[in-house]
Amino acid sequence: MSKVMIQIENLKKYYSQGSIQVKALDGVSLRVQEGEFVSIMGSSGSGKSTMMNVLGCLDKPTDGIFFLDGIDVAKLKDTGLAEIRNKKIGFVFQTFNLLPKLSAIENVELPMAYSGVPIKERHKRASEALKRVGLSERMKHKPNELSGGQRQRVAIARALVNEPSILLADEPTGNLDSKSTFEIIDIFQKLNDEGATIVMVTHEPDVAQYTKRIVTFKDGKAISDEIVKNRIIAEEEMK
Amino acid sequence: MSIFENIKSAFKNVFSNKMRTFLTTLGIIIGIAAVIAITSVGNGSQAQITEQFDSLGVGRITVSLRSNSPRNMVSADALTYQDYEKLREIDGIKSISPVYSGNNASVKLLNPKETNNASITGVTPDYENIMSPTMLYGRYINDSDVEAKSKVAVINDTTAEKVFGYCNQSIIGEKISIKTWQGSFKYTVIGISENSDAKTESLYENEYPEKMIVPISSAFRLFNRKTISNIVLVAEDADNSESLCSAITNKLSEIHKNSDKYTAESAAEQMDAMNEVTGTVTMLISGVAAISLIVGGIGVMNIMLVTVTERTREIGIRKSIGAKNKDIMLQFVVEAVILTGIGGILGVLFGWIFGILAGNLMGVSSVVSINSIIMAVMISTAIGIVFGVYPARKAALLDPIEALRYE
Ligand SMILES: Nc1ncnc2c1ncn2[C@@H]1O[C@H](COP(=O)(O)OP(=O)(O)OP(=O)(O)O)[C@@H](O)[C@H]1O
Ligand SMILES: [Mg+2]
Numbered sequence: 001m002s003k004v005m006i007q008i009e010n011l012k013k014y015y016s017q018g019s020i021q022v023k024a025l026d027g028v029s030l031r032v033q034e035g036e037f038v039s040i041m042g043s044s045g046s047g048k049s050t051m052m053n054v055l056g057c058l059d060k061p062t063d064g065i066f067f068l069d070g071i072d073v074a075k076l077k078d079t080g081l082a083e084i085r086n087k088k089i090g091f092v093f094q095t096f097n098l099l100p101k102l103s104a105i106e107n108v109e110l111p112m113a114y115s116g117v118p119i120k121e122r123h124k125r126a127s128e129a130l131k132r133v134g135l136s137e138r139m140k141h142k143p144n145e146l147s148g149g150q151r152q153r154v155a156i157a158r159a160l161v162n163e164p165s166i167l168l169a170d171e172p173t174g175n176l177d178s179k180s181t182f183e184i185i186d187i188f189q190k191l192n193d194e195g196a197t198i199v200m201v202t203h204e205p206d207v208a209q210y211t212k213r214i215v216t217f218k219d220g221k222a223i224s225d226e227i228v229k230n231r232i233i234a235e236e237e238m239k
Numbered sequence: 240m241s242i243f244e245n246i247k248s249a250f251k252n253v254f255s256n257k258m259r260t261f262l263t264t265l266g267i268i269i270g271i272a273a274v275i276a277i278t279s280v281g282n283g284s285q286a287q288i289t290e291q292f293d294s295l296g297v298g299r300i301t302v303s304l305r306s307n308s309p310r311n312m313v314s315a316d317a318l319t320y321q322d323y324e325k326l327r328e329i330d331g332i333k334s335i336s337p338v339y340s341g342n343n344a345s346v347k348l349l350n351p352k353e354t355n356n357a358s359i360t361g362v363t364p365d366y367e368n369i370m371s372p373t374m375l376y377g378r379y380i381n382d383s384d385v386e387a388k389s390k391v392a393v394i395n396d397t398t399a400e401k402v403f404g405y406c407n408q409s410i411i412g413e414k415i416s417i418k419t420w421q422g423s424f425k426y427t428v429i430g431i432s433e434n435s436d437a438k439t440e441s442l443y444e445n446e447y448p449e450k451m452i453v454p455i456s457s458a459f460r461l462f463n464r465k466t467i468s469n470i471v472l473v474a475e476d477a478d479n480s481e482s483l484c485s486a487i488t489n490k491l492s493e494i495h496k497n498s499d500k501y502t503a504e505s506a507a508e509q510m511d512a513m514n515e516v517t518g519t520v521t522m523l524i525s526g527v528a529a530i531s532l533i534v535g536g537i538g539v540m541n542i543m544l545v546t547v548t549e550r551t552r553e554i555g556i557r558k559s560i561g562a563k564n565k566d567i568m569l570q571f572v573v574e575a576v577i578l579t580g581i582g583g584i585l586g587v588l589f590g591w592i593f594g595i596l597a598g599n600l601m602g603v604s605s606v607v608s609i610n611s612i613i614m615a616v617m618i619s620t621a622i623g624i625v626f627g628v629y630p631a632r633k634a635a636l637l638d639p640i641e642a643l644r645y646e
Contacts (some may be wrong), residue, residue, distance in 0.1 A: 059640045079563050085639075087560020097556045097643065101251070111560040113240045124500055158560065 004067070005197045006032040006055060011064035013050050013220075014212065024050040026220035032166070032199060035193040039208040040201045042217030048201045052170045055156040055199065056091045057081045063183050069165040086115050090159025092169035093203070096151045098143040104154045105130060111162045129157035133187055149180025156187060160196075167191065169200040173207060185210045186234035210234055240566055242573070249574040252546075253581065254630075255591060260373030264543040264582030266535020267622060271586025271615045272593060273528035276301035279605040281521050287603050292524055300504045301371060302326070302487055303469035310513065316467040316500050322491060326470060331483050335472035336366040339458040343535065347418045348402060348449055348459075357449045360456020361467075369473050377411040377430030380454050383521055384429075384533055388456040392426040395434040397451040415451075426453065434645070480505040532618065535582065543575050543630035554634050555642025566633040575627025576620055583619025587612055 013025035032038055040048050053059035054066065057073060066073045069088055076084065085091070098107045108126040117125070129140055132164045133153040143151050152172055159167055169188070173181040189210060194196055200211065207216050209232050216224040251261050281341030304316060324338040339361035348357045367379040384391050391452035402415060414425045434450070459465060474480045491501045498531035516526075520585060547554070554567055571640060591607050 032383065053640050056559070058643065079565075082558065082561055082563040082566075085559060091559055093559075093643075097552075097559065099553060099556060110557070113565060114557075114561040114563070117242075162561075183450075 003033055003034040005034050005036075005069055006030065007065070007067040008055075008198070010064040011051070011054065011066060012062045013035050013047075013054060013059070014062045019085055023220045025054070025064075025132065026224050027064070027218070028077050028217075030222060030225075031216065032197055034196055034197050035192070037198045037212045038189070038228075039211040040198070040199065040217060041162070041203070041205070041208055048219040050096075052168055052199070052201055055166075056089050056168050062223070082114075086111055088165045089160055090156075090162070090164040090167045090173045092152070092155050094157075094171040094174040096143070096155045096175075097146075098151060098154055098158075099125050100143050103142055104135060104146065104157075105138050105146060107143070107154055108161050110159045111158060117160055125161055126157070129161040132160065132191075133157045137216045147180070148176050149183055152176060152180070152184055153187065156184070160191070165197065167196050167198045169198065171201050171203065174203065181207065182234055182238055186238065187235050211221040240562075240570075242569070245477040245570055245573040246577065249570070252574060253577050259542065260578060260581065263538055263587065264535070264578055266531055266538045267579050267582030267619055268535075268589060270347045270528045270532035270535050271332045271583050271619060272590035273531060274526060274618075275587050275590025275607060275611055275615055276593040276597060276605075277521055277524045277528070279607045279609045280592065280597050280601065282606040282608055283515060283594075283598055284479060284517060284601070284603040285514065288517075293463045300472050300474060300484060300487070300503050300505045301469055302472070302491070302501060305500055305502050313613075314446075316495055316497055318468070318470060318491075318501075319461075322494060323467065323470050325494060326472070326487055326490060329483070329486055331475050331479055331486075333473045334365040334368040335470065335477045336363045336369055337454055337455050338362055338469050338471055339462070339463050339464065340364070340430060340468040341419075341458060346416065348415055348451075351554075357451055359417070359451050359453055359458060359461065361453050361455040361461075363455055366452070367473070368619075369471050372432035372435070375406070375431045375433055376408050377428070379432075380452065385454040385456050386462055389454060390424060390426045390457060391429045391454065393430040393452040394428055395432050397434040398451065399428075399431050401449060417451075417461065421461065421463055424461060426451070426457075432472035432486035437482075501625055506584055520581060532622060536579070536622040538630055539575055539578050539582075539623065540630060542578075542627040543627055544633070546574070547571065547614060547630050547634040550634075551637065551642050551645040554637050555639055555645065558637070564635040567637075568631045571634050572624060572627045575631065576623030579623035580616070583615050586619070587615050590615075 008031075009029045010026055011028045012023070015022040015024055026047075028047075028051060038050070042048050048109070052058070054061050057068075057076075061074070064074075068084065071084065073081070075082065097200075098104075099110070102110070105123070105126050108129055109122045112122040112125065127136070127139060130136055130153075133156050135150060135153050135157065138146060138150060146154065152175075154233075156172075159169075167188075172188075173184050176184065185207060188198055188200065192212075198211075202208055209228060209230075211228060212231060213225070213227050215222050246529075302318070304318060318337075320337055323335065325336055326332070341357075341359035341361070346357045346359055362380065363385055364379065364381050370393075375391070379393055380391065383389070393403070394415075396406045399410055403413070405412055410428050410431060411429050415428060417424050453461070455467070474483050484505065487503045488501045492498050554562075555571075557567060587607075594605035594607060600616055
């Protein structure tokens with residue numbers, strides 16, 4: 001049996017807007033093992049982002065159990081959550097969320113600055129991470145000097161650099177054209193082959209076919225959970 | 240993230256908007272500049288006052304009638320030469336001299352060159368010990384001059400320049416004609432001393448009367464007076480001057496059969512009074528500076544709150560990759576301190592320049608002490624911390640997901 005990376009049980013997230021209560025997550029249970037590549041699908045407003053934010057320790061659930069790599073996250077305070085975000089989680093956003101004033105490599109170095117890695121080592125590890133996503137040539141560029149696909153690759157390098165237990169990606173290809181989408185999916189598949197555990201939200205059924213397992217959300221609940229039978233390999237497609 | 244890295248990135252942010260930084264720190268700049276300018280001029284004038292009083296001798300005591308109006312000068316209370324002779328008997332006096340100041344507009348120097356009004360001071364030889372002037376040529380007044388009511392005068396180098404057009408040994412023995420309402424008198428120059436107030440006087444070139452010192456007995460004759468303006472003396476022991484002062488005033492009251500009409504003030508007391516005045520002025524302007532610093536601090540707080548709002552997304556991003564609350568807190572406090580620190584440094588520079596300019600205008604040298612620079616840096620840092628904490632705390636406590644969603 002491989003290690004359980006994510007274990008959530010009956011997870012709930014309610015938003016109260018005036019008198020009405022929005023049940024963004026209404027009792028979700030899910031287990032993700034080490035080395036999995038899961039895609040989360042579902043219509044708009046079904047609660048996918050809400051769950052990713054909870055998994056990423058950016059948001060706190062209203063109720064439910066949440067263990068991440070064996071840690072009871074529900075018990076943690078701000079500082080503990082910050083440490084989890086820093087060391088255990090790599091988060092990739094649809095809108096990249098890079099700091100515009102910093103260069104690509106400086107953006108990638110930032111998580112290590114918060115975990116106290118010495119400056120010299122930060123630089124070495126950041127350039128390695130950028131190399132892994134194929135951006136060695138653009139390290140000194142600012143985000144606004146990069147294409148959307150390149151920006152997302154910088155964001156992936158940043159998510160990877162502290163060697164997290166899990167990579168979370170909320171519609172990472174949502175803002176990208178099909179060529180860039182392929183490139184990003186290719187990177188994810190390779191990272192997954194190297195042992196990374198990945199959970200990715202996507203709208204596109206095609207994209208989901210590159211992952212190993214598809215969980216579908218509806219109205220704050222996980223309504224189906226199935227293994228991808230004929231997984232497509234991006235690298236072969238691109239040839 | 241080390242403090243050094245925080246400082247580096249804070250500088251980057253602060254310098255990326257120079258105009259805003261300058262305007263934000265203006266209050267701090269003005270406050271610190273005011274403190275530096277005032278303390279530098281204050282230090283300078285304090286040093287000068289102390290120096291002046293030192294040169295006069297701190298133990299010097301001036302005895303005079305409390306209200307020294309012309310009417311009082313002829314009343315029964317007026318000080319006389321006999322008072323001086325009696326005071327001389329008091330123990331603990333090192334040197335004592337009566338002073339007659341003929342600071343009268345109708346006293347004129349005529350020959351050899353017509354010049355402006357003269358200030359004629361009648362004294363006894365002890366006056367030299369009290370004032371300790373530097374003699375350039377000739378000698379001071381002596382006992383036989385006083386006894387013989389000699390028509391001799393000691394002038395200073397400034398007077399010599401103005402009256403004779405030069406200043407050297409050959410002036411000794413030359414005659415100066417003095418005109419009073421009594422008539423014209425020819426006085427022989429017996430000595431030239433150095434003008435200790437040359438620096439102050441040079442500013443007002445022609446407004447000062449020419450100074451001459453003559454034997455007290457000759458002054459009485461010149462002005463046809465028997466009363467004296469005041470009595471100056473030096474105590475044997477400067478620490479004793481207080482008791483000496485009361486002994487003197489008591490004795491005078493006894494002679495004149497009155498009470499509380501005379502004052503005996505030591506130079507030390509006058510210096511204290513003077514320092515008190517400069518102290519009050521310094522306090523007042525420091526108060527203004529303090530208000531300016533507080534207003535400046537509020538300005539910094541205001542702009543930091545704007546910065547935090549503008550950079551909400553950045554804060555969200557930093558938190559999403561693992562920045563702890565204290566990391567964000569430190570980042571913004573450091574930025575506030577850099578802001579106020581820049582204000583402090585600019586303030587020191589401007590204050591320094593203002594101090595020099597103001598010092599030149601007032602005729603004092605301005606002295607910027609290391610202490611006041613350290614104080615300025617500490618004050619501006621403290622303002623940065625005090626007024627930066629609230630915005631920084633606000634930034635630190637932002638909810639990561641809310642901050643990321645912020646448009
Ligand atoms: N901060 C919030 N306050 C109130 N309601 C919210 C908040 N965030 C999300 N919701 C609601 O929760 C529900 C789930 O939103 P969520 O963003 O998780 O959907 P999603 O599946 O990611 O949709 P999409 O595919 O459009 O990204 C929606 O009905 C949304 O309106
Ligand atoms: Mg979403």
